[in-house]
Amino acid sequence: MSNESITIKNGTFLGDTREFCEQQKLEEIKKQKYLDPLYDAAFKAFLSDEQALVSFLNGVFHLEGDNKIKSVTVKNTEINIIFPQVKTFRLDIRAKTANGFCINVEMQKAKPLHFVERVLLQHSAFLLQSKYELDQETFAGQSTNLTDAERAERESRRYEIPPTFAIWICDFTIQQQDNYRGTWAIRNEKGLTISDKVKYIIYDLTQFNKPELQIKTDEERWLFLLKHAGSSQSLPDFGDETIAKAIRRILVNNASETLLREQVKSMVLTEEEQDYLAWIKMKGVELGADKKAREMARDMLLDNEPIDKIVKYTKLPDSEVLEIKASLDQK
Known part of the structure; x- marks a missing residue:
């Protein structure tokens, strides 16, 4: 969504701003049991x-x-x-x-x-x-x-x-x-x-x-x-x-309204997090790639594929594959 995009909320026009993101997040939080x-x-x-x-x-x-x-x-x-x-x-x-x-x-x-x-x-x-x-x-x-x-x-x-x-x-x-x-x-x-x-x-x-x-x-x-x-x-x-x-x-x-608002601010991307995302994009790292690789490793482990084969196809280090295996063994 670009900065030019416009959304109508309660009769008010809102751009794709931090204020709009915070309002959306607040509505999501209010549907939960716990912060x-x-x-x-x-x-x-x-x-x-x-x-x-x-x-x-x-x-x-x-x-x-x-x-x-x-x-x-x-x-x-x-x-x-x-x-x-x-x-x-x-x-x-x-x-x-x-x-x-x-x-x-x-x-x-x-x-x-x-x-x-x-x-x-x-x-x-x-x-x-x-x-x-x-x-x-x-x-x-x-x-x-x-x-x-x-x-x-x-x-x-x-x-x-x-x-x-x-x-x-x-x-x-x-x-x-x-x-x-x-x-x-x-x-x-x-x-x-x-x-x-x-x-x-x-x-x-x-x-x-x-x-x-x-x-x-x-x-x-x-x-x-x-x-x-x-x-x-x-x-x-x-x-x-x-x-x-x-x-x-x-x-x-x-929760007080103040606490809810503070929670919202901590959940919407900060300047530091935006810098981090920019760094990822500059490095050509696709968001979610690591998650997909770990999911693939998990599926291959469940199929009893050998560790070296999993490392070859997922590009994950041995240590991460072994971590995933250990977590599966505990279940």
């Missing part, structure tokens, strides 16, 4: 509540008993670190736990170019922001006339960083992972971790295929709901009141 938390607005409504975030983080870090996180402080998502030629970062959810862990939780619906580099760059900004805030808390109120003891303490903590953990929930295949969860850190060639203060936990929802009856942990419960809410007519609360409240927050009938 889809794989998009920013509903994701934040679903998970940025402090009780929900505590439950989610305890699940992510597999914490139990006295080791559980008791409380978190949800912080401003704006990052004040500015990189030349790079847009200002605004995180999805940023929080600090009662024991001083700095947490960033990101929902990524579409795979951006240079995804790994984006994770690293964004985390670098998050780390610098967290370091700045730690210093502000530690040395707030110090006068300019410092004692030798105060100067010595400041020097001893000059390069101290707080633990910073990035959690990325991705609705696309992570090529580097062979499971739905990957925990990444900075390690040497022997696999020794240089610091436990920086970690990346990346979830690949395309590989999370557990049915409801097999869900056992808090981690699995939250992932199940995130993955299925957008297409479900009934979500289980697993007998957990915190989860039940989170589900109620994304009920379409409970």
